[in-house]
Amino acid sequence: MAAHARVRAPELIGKGGWLNTGGKDLTLADLRGRIVILDFWTFCCVNCLHVLDELRELEEAHRDTVVIIGVHSPKFVHEADHRAVVDAVERYGVEHPVLDDPELATWKQYAVRAWPTLVVIDPEGYVVAQHAGEGHAHALERLVGELEATHAAKGTLHRGDGPYVPPEPAATDLRFPGKALLLPGGTFLVSDSTRHALVELAADGETVVRRIGTGERGLTDGPAEKARFSEPQGLALLPDGTVAVADTVNHALRAYDPATGEVTTLAGTGRQWWQGSPTSGPAREVDLSSPWDVAWFADRLWIAMAGVHQLWTYDPRTGTVAAAAGTTNEGLVDGPAADAWFAQPSGLASGGDRLWLADSETSALRYVERDGDGFAVRTAVGAGLFDFGHRDGDAAQALLQHPLGVTVLPDGSVAVSDTYNHALRRYDPATGQVSTLATDLREPSGAVLVGDDIVVVESARHRLTRLRLPEEAVRVDAVAHRTQREATEVAPGALRLDVVFQAPAGQKLDTRYGPSTRLLVSSTPPELLAEGAGQGTDLGRDLVLADGVTEGVLHVSAMAASCDDDPDNEYPACHVHQQDWGVPVRVVAGGAARLPLVLAGLDG
Numbered sequence: 099m100a101a102h103a104r105v106r107a108p109e110l111i112g113k114g115g116w117l118n119t120g121g122k123d124l125t126l127a128d129l130r131g132r133i134v135i136l137d138f139w140t141f142c143c144v145n146c147l148h149v150l151d152e153l154r155e156l157e158e159a160h161r162d163t164v165v166i167i168g169v170h171s172p173k174f175v176h177e178a179d180h181r182a183v184v185d186a187v188e189r190y191g192v193e194h195p196v197l198d199d200p201e202l203a204t205w206k207q208y209a210v211r212a213w214p215t216l217v218v219i220d221p222e223g224y225v226v227a228q229h230a231g232e233g234h235a236h237a238l239e240r241l242v243g244e245l246e247a248t249h250a251a252k253g254t255l256h257r258g259d260g261p262y263v264p265p266e267p268a269a270t271d272l273r274f275p276g277k278a279l280l281l282p283g284g285t286f287l288v289s290d291s292t293r294h295a296l297v298e299l300a301a302d303g304e305t306v307v308r309r310i311g312t313g314e315r316g317l318t319d320g321p322a323e324k325a326r327f328s329e330p331q332g333l334a335l336l337p338d339g340t341v342a343v344a345d346t347v348n349h350a351l352r353a354y355d356p357a358t359g360e361v362t363t364l365a366g367t368g369r370q371w372w373q374g375s376p377t378s379g380p381a382r383e384v385d386l387s388s389p390w391d392v393a394w395f396a397d398r399l400w401i402a403m404a405g406v407h408q409l410w411t412y413d414p415r416t417g418t419v420a421a422a423a424g425t426t427n428e429g430l431v432d433g434p435a436a437d438a439w440f441a442q443p444s445g446l447a448s449g450g451d452r453l454w455l456a457d458s459e460t461s462a463l464r465y466v467e468r469d470g471d472g473f474a475v476r477t478a479v480g481a482g483l484f485d486f487g488h489r490d491g492d493a494a495q496a497l498l499q500h501p502l503g504v505t506v507l508p509d510g511s512v513a514v515s516d517t518y519n520h521a522l523r524r525y526d527p528a529t530g531q532v533s534t535l536a537t538d539l540r541e542p543s544g545a546v547l548v549g550d551d552i553v554v555v556e557s558a559r560h561r562l563t564r565l566r567l568p569e570e571a572v573r574v575d576a577v578a579h580r581t582q583r584e585a586t587e588v589a590p591g592a593l594r595l596d597v598v599f600q601a602p603a604g605q606k607l608d609t610r611y612g613p614s615t616r617l618l619v620s621s622t623p624p625e626l627l628a629e630g631a632g633q634g635t636d637l638g639r640d641l642v643l644a645d646g647v648t649e650g651v652l653h654v655s656a657m658a659a660s661c662d663d664d665p666d667n668e669y670p671a672c673h674v675h676q677q678d679w680g681v682p683v684r685v686v687a688g689g690a691a692r693l694p695l696v697l698a699g700l701d702g
Contacts, residue, residue, distance in 0.1 A: 107134075107219045108207035110167065114180045114198025117187050120263030124167070124195060126223055131256030132165045133245050134219040135238065138210045140173050141186035142459065142500050142518075144388050144404045144442050145232055145678075146214040148370065150190055151347060152235040156242065157194060162257040163246055168196035171205040173213065174486060174500050175579050176518035185541070185558050189274040189292050190329075191315075194262050206584070211695060212679045221249045221256070228696045231656075231677025233372070237602035237698065244603065270560045271306050272297060277391065277503070277544040278555050278562060279333040279341060281356060286546070286553070286562065287341060289330040296330065296343065296354060303553055303562040310354060310361065317348045317368050325361035327352065332391030332446070334399060336414065342399055344389040351381070351389060351401065351412060351419075365412050365419050370405065372674045373616075373657055378420035381412060386419070391503075391544075393446035395453040396468070402443040402455060409435075409443060409455070409466065423466060423475055427618065427655060428678045430460040430482045438475035440464075441483060445515065445544065449506035456501040456514060461486035463498065463514055463525055478512075478525055479532055482622060483680055484651060487578035488519045488534075496532035497578055498523060503544035505552065507567070513552060515542040522554060522565070536565055585682040587689035590643055594692040595619065595630070597637040597656040599675065600699030605660040618655040626650035626683075637697075643685055654679040656697050 107126055116123050126134070137153065139146035157166055168187075172178040177186075178200035187196050199205060208217055208225075216234060218227040218241060227241055249255035276291040285307055286299040295311030308322065316326030332344035336353070342364065343352040350366030365381035366389075375385050387405030394400075399412040400422065408424030423435035424443075431439035443464075445456030453466040462480020466473050479493045487497035503515030507524070513535060514523040522536040522545065541558035554563045597617060601607055607614040615637050621627045630641030637656060656679075661672040679695055694701045 105225045107217075107223050107225050108204070110136075110169070110197050111203045111207070112169070112197040112199035113203070114170070114183060114200050117184060117196040117198060118192065118263060118265065119195045119261055122261070122263075124197075124261055126219070128261070129165055129167075129219075130223060131221045131254060132260070133160070133163055133221060133242055133249075133255075135164060135166045136169050136208070136217040136219065137166060138169045138171050138205060138208070138213060138215040138217070140171055140177055140213050141183070141190065142174055142177060142442075143213045144390075147190060147347075148232050148388070148405065149214040149216070150192060152232065153238075156235060156238055159239075160242055160246075161260060163255060164242055165260045166194040168192055168194060169204050170196055170198050171202050171210070171213065172200055174518050176499060182541070182558070185274070188265065189557075191292070193264065194260070211586075211681060212677060218245075220245055221254045225700075227698075228700060229675075229698045230679070230696055231675060233673055233675045234698060236671075236673050237605075237675075240602055240604060271304075272560045274557050274560065275543075275555050275562075276329075276331040276557065277333050278546050278553065279335060280546045280548060280553075281335075281341075282339075287333055287354075287356070288555070288562065289333060289343070291329045291331060291346075294327045294329060296327070296333075298356075299562065303564060308359075310359065315347070317345070317350060317363070319352075319362050320360070322359035322361065332389070332393075332402065334392040334394055336394065336399065338414070342392045342412075344392050344401065346388050346390055346404075349386045349388060349405070351386065351392070351399075364414075373426070373676060374659075374674070379418060381417050381419045384419050386410070390442075390444045391446045393448045393453060395446075395448040395466075396473075400446055400453055400466075402446050404442040404444050404458075407440040407442060409440070423473060427620075427653075428459065428483070428680075429620075429622075429653060430457070430462055430477060430480060432464075432475050432477050434469065435466065435473040435475055445501065445503040447504040447506050447512070449510065449512065454504045454506060454512050456504045458500050458502055458517075459483060461498045461500055463501065463504065463512065478527070479514075484622075484682070485578070486518075487576070488516070488521065489576040489578055490523075490532050490534055491576075493525060493530045493532055499579070503542065503555070505545045505547065507547070507552075513545055515544055515554065517541050517543055517557075522552070535568060539563065585649060585684040586693065587686045588643065588683050588693065589689040589691045590645070590685050590687065592691065593641040593643055595639045595641055595652075595654065596692065596694045596701075597654070597697050598694055598699055598701045599637055599656070599658045599697040601658075601660040602698070604663055605673070606663040607658065607660055614659040616655075616657040620653045622651045622653065623647065626652070647685065649682070649684045652679070652681045652683055652693070654681065654695060656695070658697060
């Protein structure tokens with residue numbers, strides 16, 4: 099590997115201040131002598147949540163040498179709200195200090211281009227590695243070991259307790275509930291996501307009837323008092339009377355039997371799905387990726403597979419799962435199910451001949467319907483990854499902000515839990531109009547109908563809230579937003595795209611079965627790229643920007659597979675590194691002629 103000039107890590111600055119430090123502001127000087135891993139994340143991003151889980155084991159194993167610092171860098175306007183960041187840190191069990199950086203000051207200092215990005219700083223305060231995307235835990239483990247040995251020998255490694263100070267736990271019956279289901283007997287089943295359990299509430303929506311699960315993170319079947327979940331979300335009633343549970347962080351589909359209290363596993367292995375893994379087969383033998391919601395539609399259970407931007411199905415008659423819609427590319431593309439693009443589908447609801455879905459990262463309401471012998475995907479509301487807001491009126495110009503839930507109403511219209519707008523919205527397919535049913539709901543994530551009422555899961559208020567469906571919608575002043583990230587200025591014409599990937603120490607690219615890298619490039623608008631769009635195996639590509647298009651977004655998806663470099667090992671351990679970038683660009687004279695994106699390593 100070529101030598102790099104040593105780069106001193108920039109200071110950590112964030113207008114929102116520090117969390118999980120007992121009120122103390124941290125500086126890099128305070129952390130000197132420790133290995134620091136900066137995790138640039140935002141709480142809307144499912145890939146960021148995957149990385150939080152990847153880091154837990156490393157965090158525990160090296161507590162006396164490694165300090166992980168979460169740098170919260172918002173995409174959506176709501177994510178710049180300090181209270182929302184405080185909630186997210188508790189919601190997702192973040193057990194390290196977090197810097198709230200609502201203006202992306204530290205993001206810019208470190209030239210970060212994507213969520214999630216990890217930056218490693220050595221005990222002397224120098225940047226030694228950068229990794230974008232998921233799948234880097236093994237590389238970090240090895241690098242940490244090397245840094246520990248090197249700096250222990252130099253005398254520059256200081257062991258001891260880290261700066262993490264846990265917040266005081268709150269006493270509530272629910273803690274950041276995700277979804278709710280009305281059971282046949284009139285009680286509610288709620289996924290108590292942060293406490294890794296299900297809770298049955300009485301018909302009043304408040305009184306606890308029973309808890310299902312120990313409250314400890316895990317993947318354990320058995321009776322209600324012994325079962326374990328990990329941040330469960332979606333719930334759906336199956337024809338046999340059991341409830342399917344999207345056990346999100348376990349990457350599994352579970353079943354709960356209200357009659358017996360028994361919990362079983364329907365699908366998933368407990369491992370996260372990666373590119374190249376099977377996309378169909380016996381349900382207990384196929385990996386899943388962050389299933390977020392479930393709904394019964396077209397004689398099978400549909401799964402919003404948020405972690406890979408797809409919809410899958412589970413067929414209880416055959417005990418099999420299969421990918422049903424989506425390419426795994428992140429974006430908003432309609433058409434035949436197999437060709438569609440989604441972005442973290444997080445809410446599902448069956449409405450007769452349509453399966454409605456909340457596509458959260460595109461702030462869109464979309465649906466699946468039959469198309470000949472197959473299915474097609476259409477968009478009712480939503481413009482793409484970077485446009486969001488609160489605007490009512492004609493669906494073609496209406497805006498949502500990161501919705502997580504959908505509920506079909508008796509008249510065929512659809513209520514949308516418009517999570518980051520703290521609102522319940524309504525889309526009427528008959529008129530093509532979007533309106534607002536209720537505001538001042540704190541991060542609503544789902545809703546269920548109960549007679550003439552709608553019961554909303556107010557996730558950040560830790561409760562169910564019953565509302566009477568209004569005869570007339572309220573009026574809300576229109577607000578439109580775009581992502582805060584500054585556009586990268588690029589020169590007109592030729593643009594060299596380089597995805598930087600350096601295999602971790604002791605590993606090499608895995609070429610035993612063909613190319614070990616993949617690069618997919620597209621743009622919004624498509625007219626931005628005159629040449630260079632499409633899929634290939636090289637991690638570098640010469641693009642040509644079209645004349646007359648002055649701004650847009652380059653969508654880049656990269657993957658690299660590396661294996662242990664040990665000729666004596668017939669079955670070396672292999673790892674997949676992958677990331678999607680959406681890079682806003684502005685075409686100007688004198689702009690950059692090269693766009694480097696770091697997947698792993700440092701750009702020379």
